[in-house]
Structure formats: C-alpha cells, structure tokens
Amino acid sequence: MSLWILDKGAVAPLVNALRADYRVIGPQAKGPKFVFDPIEDPAQLRLDYNTTILPPKKVLQPPEERLATFSMGSEPRVAPVVEAEPTVLLGVHTCDLHAIQLLDKVFSTDYPDAHYLERRQQTIIFSIECLEPCDEHSFCKSMGTLTAGEGYDVHLTDLGLAYAADVATEAGKALLTRYGTVREATDADVRRLNEVMGAKWPRFTYRLNFDAAELPALLSMAYDHPLWDELGERCYACGACTIVCPTCYCFNVFDETNMALTEGERWRRWDSCQLDEFARVAGGENFRAARAARQRHRFMRKGKYIYEKIGELGCVGCGRCIRACIPKINIVDGFNTIHGGG
Amino acid sequence: MTTLNVNVHHVTRVEGHGSIVVDVKNGEIKECRFEVVEAPRFFEAFVRGRPYSELSHITSRICGICAVGHATASLEATEKAMGVQLTEQATLLRKLMFHGEIIDSHILHTYYLVAPDFLGAGSVIPLIETHRDAVLLALRVKKLSGDLCAIIGGRHTHPCALTVGGFTHTPGERELREIQARLVDARADMDASVDLFASLPWPEFERETEYVSLHKDDEYAFIGGTVVTSDGFSYPIEDYKQVTNEECVPFSTAKWTHHNRDAYMVGALARLNNNHDQLHPRAQAAAAKLGLRPIVTNPFLNSAAQVVEMVHCVEDSIRIIDELLSRGVQPEAPAPFKVEATEAVGSCDVPRGILFHHYVYDEDGICTRANCIIPTNQNMANLNADMKVLLPQILDRPQDEVRHLLEMLVRAYDPCISCSAHCLKVEFV
Amino acid sequence: MTTSSIYLPEMGRLVQVESMTTLEKLFTIELPGGQSLGHDPGQFVMVSVLGVGEAPISITSSPSRSNGSFELCIRRVGDVTNALHGMQAGATIGVRGPFGHGFPIEKMRGKDVLFAPGGLGLAPLRSLINQVIDERSSFGRVIVLYGAKRPNELLFRDELDEWIARDDVECHVTVDRGDETWDGHVGVITTLFPYVSINPRNTVAVTCGPPIMYRFVLMELLGKGIPETQIYLSLERRMKCGVGKCGHCQINDQYCCQEGPVFTYAQIKGVEEAL
Amino acid sequence: MDNGKPKVAFFDFACCEGCQLTVIDSLQTHLDLLDAIEIVQFREAMSEKGENYQIAFIEGSCTRQEDEERLHKIRDQADIVVALGACAHLGGINALKNLHPLEDVRKWVYGDKAAWYDTYPARPIGAVIEVDAFIPGCPIDREEFVRVVKALLLGTKPPIPDYPVCVECKLKENVCLFDLGKICLGPVTRAGCNAICPSYGAACEGCRGLIPNPNENAMKDVLAKAGLTVEEIMSRFTMFNTYQLQERMAEEE
Numbered sequence A: 001m002s003l004w005i006l007d008k009g010a011v012a013p014l015v016n017a018l019r020a021d022y023r024v025i026g027p028q029a030k031g032p033k034f035v036f037d038p039i040e041d042p043a044q045l046r047l048d049y050n051t052t053i054l055p056p057k058k059v060l061q062p063p064e065e066r067l068a069t070f071s072m073g074s075e076p077r078v079a080p081v082v083e084a085e086p087t088v089l090l091g092v093h094t095c096d097l098h099a100i101q102l103l104d105k106v107f108s109t110d111y112p113d114a115h116y117l118e119r120r121q122q123t124i125i126f127s128i129e130c131l132e133p134c135d136e137h138s139f140c141k142s143m144g145t146l147t148a149g150e151g152y153d154v155h156l157t158d159l160g161l162a163y164a165a166d167v168a169t170e171a172g173k174a175l176l177t178r179y180g181t182v183r184e185a186t187d188a189d190v191r192r193l194n195e196v197m198g199a200k201w202p203r204f205t206y207r208l209n210f211d212a213a214e215l216p217a218l219l220s221m222a223y224d225h226p227l228w229d230e231l232g233e234r235c236y237a238c239g240a241c242t243i244v245c246p247t248c249y250c251f252n253v254f255d256e257t258n259m260a261l262t263e264g265e266r267w268r269r270w271d272s273c274q275l276d277e278f279a280r281v282a283g284g285e286n287f288r289a290a291r292a293a294r295q296r297h298r299f300m301r302k303g304k305y306i307y308e309k310i311g312e313l314g315c316v317g318c319g320r321c322i323r324a325c326i327p328k329i330n331i332v333d334g335f336n337t338i339h340g341g342g
Numbered sequence B: 001m002t003t004l005n006v007n008v009h010h011v012t013r014v015e016g017h018g019s020i021v022v023d024v025k026n027g028e029i030k031e032c033r034f035e036v037v038e039a040p041r042f043f044e045a046f047v048r049g050r051p052y053s054e055l056s057h058i059t060s061r062i063c064g065i066c067a068v069g070h071a072t073a074s075l076e077a078t079e080k081a082m083g084v085q086l087t088e089q090a091t092l093l094r095k096l097m098f099h100g101e102i103i104d105s106h107i108l109h110t111y112y113l114v115a116p117d118f119l120g121a122g123s124v125i126p127l128i129e130t131h132r133d134a135v136l137l138a139l140r141v142k143k144l145s146g147d148l149c150a151i152i153g154g155r156h157t158h159p160c161a162l163t164v165g166g167f168t169h170t171p172g173e174r175e176l177r178e179i180q181a182r183l184v185d186a187r188a189d190m191d192a193s194v195d196l197f198a199s200l201p202w203p204e205f206e207r208e209t210e211y212v213s214l215h216k217d218d219e220y221a222f223i224g225g226t227v228v229t230s231d232g233f234s235y236p237i238e239d240y241k242q243v244t245n246e247e248c249v250p251f252s253t254a255k256w257t258h259h260n261r262d263a264y265m266v267g268a269l270a271r272l273n274n275n276h277d278q279l280h281p282r283a284q285a286a287a288a289k290l291g292l293r294p295i296v297t298n299p300f301l302n303s304a305a306q307v308v309e310m311v312h313c314v315e316d317s318i319r320i321i322d323e324l325l326s327r328g329v330q331p332e333a334p335a336p337f338k339v340e341a342t343e344a345v346g347s348c349d350v351p352r353g354i355l356f357h358h359y360v361y362d363e364d365g366i367c368t369r370a371n372c373i374i375p376t377n378q379n380m381a382n383l384n385a386d387m388k389v390l391l392p393q394i395l396d397r398p399q400d401e402v403r404h405l406l407e408m409l410v411r412a413y414d415p416c417i418s419c420s421a422h423c424l425k426v427e428f429v
Numbered sequence C: 001m002t003t004s005s006i007y008l009p010e011m012g013r014l015v016q017v018e019s020m021t022t023l024e025k026l027f028t029i030e031l032p033g034g035q036s037l038g039h040d041p042g043q044f045v046m047v048s049v050l051g052v053g054e055a056p057i058s059i060t061s062s063p064s065r066s067n068g069s070f071e072l073c074i075r076r077v078g079d080v081t082n083a084l085h086g087m088q089a090g091a092t093i094g095v096r097g098p099f100g101h102g103f104p105i106e107k108m109r110g111k112d113v114l115f116a117p118g119g120l121g122l123a124p125l126r127s128l129i130n131q132v133i134d135e136r137s138s139f140g141r142v143i144v145l146y147g148a149k150r151p152n153e154l155l156f157r158d159e160l161d162e163w164i165a166r167d168d169v170e171c172h173v174t175v176d177r178g179d180e181t182w183d184g185h186v187g188v189i190t191t192l193f194p195y196v197s198i199n200p201r202n203t204v205a206v207t208c209g210p211p212i213m214y215r216f217v218l219m220e221l222l223g224k225g226i227p228e229t230q231i232y233l234s235l236e237r238r239m240k241c242g243v244g245k246c247g248h249c250q251i252n253d254q255y256c257c258q259e260g261p262v263f264t265y266a267q268i269k270g271v272e273e274a275l
Numbered sequence D: 001m002d003n004g005k006p007k008v009a010f011f012d013f014a015c016c017e018g019c020q021l022t023v024i025d026s027l028q029t030h031l032d033l034l035d036a037i038e039i040v041q042f043r044e045a046m047s048e049k050g051e052n053y054q055i056a057f058i059e060g061s062c063t064r065q066e067d068e069e070r071l072h073k074i075r076d077q078a079d080i081v082v083a084l085g086a087c088a089h090l091g092g093i094n095a096l097k098n099l100h101p102l103e104d105v106r107k108w109v110y111g112d113k114a115a116w117y118d119t120y121p122a123r124p125i126g127a128v129i130e131v132d133a134f135i136p137g138c139p140i141d142r143e144e145f146v147r148v149v150k151a152l153l154l155g156t157k158p159p160i161p162d163y164p165v166c167v168e169c170k171l172k173e174n175v176c177l178f179d180l181g182k183i184c185l186g187p188v189t190r191a192g193c194n195a196i197c198p199s200y201g202a203a204c205e206g207c208r209g210l211i212p213n214p215n216e217n218a219m220k221d222v223l224a225k226a227g228l229t230v231e232e233i234m235s236r237f238t239m240f241n242t243y244q245l246q247e248r249m250a251e252e253e
C-alpha cells in the first residue's frame, strides 16, 4: 500500500505508545534463546532475534484456551468463551507469517472456529524480513517462505539505522502513523531497500535437494519407505517437534470443574500426533501405535496431507522441529532421503 | 497408689512415627520412654556409589519438611569438599531460601500441630470453624514461605534449583519485590502470632539441660559457623562427633546422642538460648513478650521460640531482599570447581535443630561414605529425660491428661521422626 | 463475539433411558423447543456430560421416525459413557451435531441392500435399516445379517424379531457362542452368508463392527463380487472436535469426522491406517 | 457417608512425608477440599482417628513384613486405594537400597546392632496390594493432587498423563536442557509435574516414573552420545526407578 521509514530510535516510543491501547507481543530473550511474550519494557524487544522456541501461533491459538464455561447439576448450562483482546504482534518472521496464513485457512474453512478467528481479527501483525538465516536448521528458501507478499499489516525491513515499513492494511497504517513517528519513504530509501533485499538471497541456501512442490507427489510414493522404521527407532514420541511447529494445530479438549462439582470450564490444549494415546480409542485399539507410523504421519501431514486439504504445504521451513528434537531427527534429511540420494 | 498404662502408638501430629510407652505400677514408674518405630530407610548406606551432583537431591528426601535444610547441609558438605566458593548472590539466596523453610516449618508446627492442643481441638481442621482468622493467618504465612522457597528453588519440598556451586535458576527482581511486599505485610501476622502464643497457658515444667546449636558472631546462625553449647563448649563443625557421640538403643530406630551431660537439646529453643543477641530487634522484642529470657529451661517453650524465629526470619528476609536488589540480581552459572577425592562436613541449624552431613568422595566425585546426624535423634535422649522428670510431677492427674501432656511434650520437640529414623553410620576410619 | 462457537453444545433432554444389555443403554433425546436434529443415517453427534467430557456417538434412530427426538445406543466404556449410564430420564446432556457424512441413501435406491453389522455396529446401521424399511418400496431386497458374541449381547432384540417376522426383510441373527437361552444360529457372522444369495452387481453392502470383523466380512463381500464402490463401512476413531480441526480422527489424509465416518471400501482400500 | 462427603484417610510408610505435606499445602489454595471430603485420619496433622473410610491415600514404600499387614488392612477397608507419591507408586528413593545387599545395608548403618532392625527390599505398595490409582512425583504436584481428588469425586479416571515431561516443558517454552549441555530424563518420564525441574534449569530426574511406552534405547543412545558411561546412565535411571528396572531385569532373565 505504501512504504514508510521508521527510525530505530523511534521503535521504543512506538512500543510504549502502543502499550497504552494494545497487548504488545514481541520476541525477547530467554536465556540463550528467544520467545514471543508480552513486552513490558521496550528494551526487551529483540527484533534481531534468530528464532523463537514456540512460534507466534501461541498468540493466536494459545497452548491452553478456554472454550466454554458451564454449570453442572440437574439444569446444566453452558456459555461460550471467546477470549480476544486488541493485540499487536511484533517481529514475526516470514516463515511464521506463512504459517499464520495457513492457520487462518484451516480455522476459517468448513466449520469456522470463532475462538481463533476472533483473536486473529483483533491482532495486528508487524512482520519482519529475515536478512540472515537464523541458523543451520532453517530451510525457508527451500520452502518458499523467505519473504512474504501478504498476510501482514506492516512489514519491516532492517535498513541499518532505520526500518523500511511496508504498510499493507489500513489498520497497519493507522497504527503506525497514530502511535509512531514515521516518514514516507524517499526514492533513496527504496533504492536502499532494494539493495538490502538483493543482498540477502545469496546468504540463504537451499537445503532440499529438489523443488518443494514435488513433495506431495514424492510422499505419495513413500508410504512404505524404510525411513519410517528408522525414525521410529530413534524417536522418543516426546511430541516436541509438533509442539514447536508453527503449522501444527491439533488439540485435545477436556473439562475442569470446581471442587463442589457445580461449575466448570471446557478447555482445549495443544496435542500431538506423536504421543502414544493420540489415536487410541476406548476399545483399546490404537490406530497409530508404532512410533514409525506416527513419524510417517507427521512427515505426510507436513508434505502432503495439509497440502491436499487446503492447497498449502504444511511445512514452512522454520527448522524448529529439528532444533527441538533431542535424537536429532531432521525433517530436511528425511525429505531428502525420500527424494533419494539423501 | 496410681497404676497407669499409657501406650500411645503412633503419636499424631508429628512428622513420622513414634510411640510413647508408660508403665506405672502402684506409683512406681517401671517404664517411661518414647520409641521411634518407623521403618528405617538407610540413606547413609545407599548414597554410597552415587555421584556428588546427586547427593543433595537424594538427601533432601530424608525429610519433606526440612528438605531445604538437608539439601543446604548436603551442599555445604559437598562444596566444602570440592573447595567451591559461592558467589555473594548465591550465598544470599541460600540464606533467603533457608529463612523460607524456617518460617514454613515453624508455622506448620506452631499453628497446625501445637495450637490445637491449647484450643481444645484434635487438629487444625475444626479450628477452621472456631478460630478461622488464626487458620487463615497460618495458611497465608505458609503460602508466603512456600512461595519464597519456590521462587528461588522451584518448590519448598525437594527444591529443584539447588545445585553444587549455587543455583540452576535465578529469581527475577520483580518476583523478589513482590515477595518482599508480602513479607512486609506479614509483619501484622507475626505480631498477631506473638500475641496469640503469648496468651497460651504453657504447661509449667522446668528441666535444665545442655543446649547445642550453631553460632556466628555477626548473624543468627542457620548455615555454617561453629558448634556451641550452653555449657560453654565450642567446636569447629568438623569435630561434630565430639558433640554427638551416637549410640544405638534397642527400642528405637533412631540413634541417641549425648555430650557434656546425659542428654542435650537442639532446635529453636537451643538457638534462642545460645544466640539471643543476634536475633533481629523485633524478634528480641517478641521473645520478651513471650517471656523468653535465656536461659529458658521449659522445653514446652520450644514452640514459643519458633514464633520468635519466624519474626526474625521475616525481618531478615526483608533485609536480604533489599541487599539483593541493591546489588542487582543477575542470572549466574554455578561456581566452578574441580572434582577430587576429599571429605568434608556441612552443618545447618534446620528448623528442628543442628544437622550434620559428612561425606567422603573418591577421585571421580562418587560418594564412598556418608554420615547424616539429624536433630530429632539428638533430641531423643533429652526428650526421654524430660519425660522421666515430668511424669512423677503429673502422675496424680487423670490418665487422659497424663497422656495428653506427654504427647504435648513430644510435640514440643517437633520431632521429625521420618528423618531421625535414618540413622547413622558407624565410625569413620 | 462475532460467530457462535462450533464447540458449544446445545442442551438436550433425556426423555427416556432404557437398558438394553449389561453394557448398552438406549437414550432418547429431545432438543430444546422440539427442534429436529435433521440428521442423515450414519451421522453422529458429540455428546457432552458437562464436567466429564464429550464423546462421538452415532445416531441410531432413523430420520424417518424422528418425532422430535432422536436415539443413541451407548456402550459404557469410559468416563463420558459411564456418566451417561448413570443418568435418568429428565436429565440434561449436551449435544453438538449432527456431523460427518452418513450413508448415501440416494445411491442405494432401486438396489438390493445387504446390512452386515457386528455387535455395537448395529447402532449406526439401525438408523439406515429403519429408513429403508420405512421407504421399503424404493429398494430391492433388504437383507440383515447380524452377529454378536453372545445372546445377551444382542441389541434391539424386539426390532430384530420384527424384521425377522417381515416378509420383505431377510434377517438372520447369529452369536459366536450360544447358551441355554439360545436356539438360533451359532457361529461368527460370516457363517450367515451362505443363507442368502446375492446379486452382486445390484447389491449395496453396509457394514460396521470391530476392526477384526471388518476383515472377514469384507473378504466375504468382495468374494461375492460386490464392487468396492458399493460397500460402505462406518469407522470409529478418537474425536475431540467433530469438525475436522483437532486431528485425532485422521486416517492418513482423511478426517474421519468429516469425510467419514462412512466410507466406501474403494475409498479406504490400501489405506493402511483405516482398518 | 453420613454427611454425603466421602471419608478419606491418609497413611504413611517409609517416606519423607513430603507428599502429605504437599496435601496440607494444597489447602492454601483449595480450602474447599475440606467441604468436599471428610478427612478421618491424617496422622501428620490430626489426633482423631476414624477407621471408617472409603478412600485411602497411602504414602511411602513397603519395607518390612509388618508393613504388609497394615497395607492389607487398609485395602480391606477402603473402596479406593491411591498410591501417593513416588515412594508408594514406584518404590522411589527408598529402593536405592535394593542396589546393595540387604545385610550390608543394615550393617553399614547399624553395625553390630543390625539384627535389631527389620527390613527388606523397598517395594511400591502396588507390589503388595491392589492399587486403584496413583499420583506420581517426589513430591506430588499440588494441583495434580487436587485434580485427582476431583476425578474421584466425579467418578472418572484420574487424569494422570501418559506422555513425557517434554510436552509440558515445551508448552512452557523452557530452554531445553540438552541445549544447555545438560542431561534430562524428561523424554521418557511421565508428565504431570508441569515440568517443574526443567523450568528451574534442573534436569528431570525421573521421579514420576517412566511413561508407559518409553523408547529407552533411544534414551541410552542419546545419553551415550552426550558422553555418559553406562554406570552414569544407569545411575540417572535408578534414582527413582530402581524397583522397576530390577523387576524388568528379572523378567528378562
């Protein structure tokens, strides 16, 4: 829509101003790592972060979320809970932005999920261009998520002393101009932006040995690949890979009551297809009892099933599952193995 | 002539299993003793072969009530052995957490276990109806002390973040500030507690004995220092065996100890008797109000001394947090050290009294010998001596009352029998 | 709030609770204001006992006999089903749905229909059987082959007797192991097949039962030459949402709650996780 | 159940009583527990002793012949028996002594007086009597205890997770200890503690027992890659799980 310039020195005042009216969430340090959390002091904001432990999906689909409250007893009543508040989500990398767009699709098609959508609607996203790979595990270039053309309200690119702010929505513009001190970009700024963008690509490498668009077709032939058994041997079924994944959205639902058993709440919590009981039914039958079958299911979802459902690959190349996996199961190596020639 | 047969199996409202056995025929006392009947657990035997890094985590499981105390004493020993120098911040945090445990244990003992005796209840539960304010006060202070331990060590019972060289976690300044504000608020609860316990009709009973505790000149000693006794002795911690002189007794899984006399007493009252001058002024004022002027020789007043110590720990915690905040709290890695074959003794004065952990490590840091001497054991002989003196004085009273008074005496010692039962190793070479 | 929550149950009233066997009860449920559930045979609802949880249950009554209420036949196996079994008529439960794809009755018209339910598998099939019977003239032959482990585990015995008594339904019942009360057929369900002759091209087969039963029944049906596209199964999976989000019911790429629970054999053939 | 509340009793065997203390602590935030249940026996906190109870919470391991009789008596009385904490659930820290010959252990501690002290290898109470539910942990988690009580009141399955600690640890967005060069048993240990140790930078020690279907070989592999010797690996596992490991070894033989 329009390009603006936000001086780095103007970021802290912007954050402070936003905090008056919004919940402001951004990347900040946690020990040697980073996490998305509410910003209480602009000094906490680390737009130079590499990657976060959990993806920003946690802001839109919280790890635990109340769905309803109810009363029990002879005349039980139930009322929905849709918890959303005006939020500004700062510093979303483009891989995660692609993932959010995927979640948007999942939660708005067929049966729209008001809990997610309401929160999504009240969230304004400032994404940020990655100029360096976060580490050796990311493979965004292979997955086509190294940059983004949509899905954000404002998109920042680090020009050194200032950020270029590509404003894509009215909401973004209103926010930026009302709460921040910005100026419109000049031709020189645009030239600088192009330079920066041009220089970034070579710094990223392809890590898949093939075009990601081939994944669904490749995987449809790989159902009986020996890889799954090999992964099943190594996998703990700890679920970490799916919990940290920005495109995983499976959940469990459970009720909590008060001590007197007169009232309660219905909650949902992130769940993982890697866990033992995920596909077990009351009769005791477990439809994915083997760890190998569960690993296959994860790979298939990322490279095939989700694509078939909504037309987007279920992996955005963020590399989180690789970082999180203690036995170092690596989805890139896995995909490359399936492609052949590892 | 009185004939009395009291057998209180599994004395209640104490941590652990103990029984009182009294046998009086025609006014003559045949038997009067406190037995520890708990299953022994053999900690000293099974820590052999375990690496130094596990010792504080294993020995914390000796007692769920003084878990912080055991972990701290254990770390004192290991850190001494390995020549670790804690940072100032870590030292302050250890002290702060220790205060948390003292408050936690004392509030449990005074309100949940002792107060019902005076308020005519069998437990704290009916007091929720009859003395709701007092119970809510106790719950509030218990939560405060538990939270104080938790922000530092993760939890009070078996803290996770204590490790050789310091901590695996550092509390945030905001958490410290919040807990400090609650500690300041707790002053009112402390005042109310002093008033409440000052108004209780403590049983009249005196028996002078030797009081043993840690001592430091510059602070009320809980962690480290020297071992002192009210009979004027003083020893470095390493010479603890000159104080404890343990022996096995047939009716007890706890070993008995004695020093200058047949028996000695440890715990809050012993500390107050030996270290009254180092108490915070507010705690000294509380002691005065409770009528505790050293040397106090009524063992029932051990519970009153605990109230005084709570006041002290609340005040000193507020001070420590001030000090931490003014220094600035930074996450820091445990202090570095080199593992070598060594041996050392650590000592803390835990809620129930002085505690010793003595370890020998081989060159890989594997524990080859361990000795833990627990306060309740050290009190066992003294408690029995008290009972023998008390019983003749009350023999003419109804049997229920005799039983009740004896039970109260046991409870006054706050015996953590679960820990006393893991007694102790034979001589070191 | 802009949209209403898809996870919010409506409160329905149990108008009747009837014991069927030691494990199963039949629940008749009315929605508020007597509104109709509007289901197809083979669809399911998510049933809530607030405080305990939710469980997917097939609607066992036929849409052709709704009368402003619907029926669920529920086996007690766990938390929710136990809690339901403890409830009396008059109690209130939560209902969401109907969900999923039921049996495509339109595609069955004019054809012979062979039902082969095993055990509790009769519950979802009964809905379709009764609708077919109610619209009897638009179908060819109607065959019901029902098997249960023991005589006291047979469900809907009155209805079975009715079907047996009818001239226009061929109904055969068997038990794996008989007892003194039983003078009927003994043997697994596949031993009933020789009793009926089938015109495979013109037959639609519908089956539901425990996973092991499927294997044998399918072998029988395929052996008779019934086309894979004319064999329908209803599958059970763990379900937490019923609307294709929670992921629990996924069978490879298919969400059982959306694409299913009714599948044709052609759809799931070769899908390893399906059976 | 005269007042409609289920009567509950607490018992302890060889243990540190930290779990009972945790129960007492749960009152700080859940005083309404006392409106829902009637505690008729709780030696650590009350003098009254009621023998008419429906639910028994048992803390501690069985370590002596005489313990067995007491356990059977409790089992006979209670409708529901719950193992409270690692000692009762697994044998826990007490079972460390099972790694040494019994005679040696007794002599080591009591010298020539060893014969006075009766003891045998520590066992979880489930090895002696049937147990209806268990609350893992050393000590138990306060909130989990409350959840289990609610489930018992509601008549549902106690909500004890079957998945590993890593799940909760990741949900809390902790920095994984393996990333800090430490070694953690979280991947094979049952969750429910809200990953308290890793949340405080300390490695999971396995106090809640192994998950039902652990990949122990993967764990050993990873630990070996982290440079641990076989003894060190075993020592990690044995801290709370000696009884289970020895049982398994005996089964394999």
Ligand SMILES: Cc1cc2nc3c(=O)[nH]c(=O)nc-3n(C[C@H](O)[C@H](O)[C@H](O)COP(=O)(O)OP(=O)(O)OC[C@H]3O[C@@H](n4cnc5c(N)ncnc54)[C@H](O)[C@@H]3O)c2cc1C
Pocket: A277, A279, A280, A281, A282, A283, A284, C044, C053, C054, C055, C056, C057, C058, C059, C072, C073, C074, C075, C076, C077, C078, C079, C080, C081, C082, C120, C123, C124, C235, C236, C237, C238, C239, C261, D157
């Ligand atoms: C489409 C569909 C239709 C259905 N129709 C019917 C029907 O008409 N009638 C009917 O009775 N049932 C039907 N079911 C099955 C029914 O949904 C389950 O029996 C029900 O969900 C059980 O819920 P519950 O709360 O009673 O059991 P829960 O207590 O929730 O137990 C069930 C879950 O907990 C786990 N679990 C339970 N016990 C154990 C154990 N011992 N070990 C390990 N894990 C365990 C299982 O993983 C299982 O998923 C249907 C299922 C589906 C998917």
Ligand code: SF4
Pocket: A241, A244, A245, A246, A247, A302, A314, A315, A316, A317, A318, A319, A320, A321, A322, A331
């Ligand atoms: S599958 Fe792995 S790399 Fe792909 S989006 Fe998920 S966490 Fe990132």
Ligand code: SF4
Pocket: A234, A235, A236, A237, A238, A239, A240, A241, A242, A274, A321, A324, A325, A326, A327, A328, A329
């Ligand atoms: S993170 Fe690794 S070990 Fe854990 S479930 Fe995923 S693949 Fe398995």
Ligand code: SF4
Pocket: A240, A326, D165, D166, D167, D169, D170, D174, D175, D176, D177, D178, D184, D185, D186, D187, D195, D198, D204
């Ligand atoms: S710290 Fe431990 S529990 Fe947490 S994710 Fe890492 S291995 Fe799992």
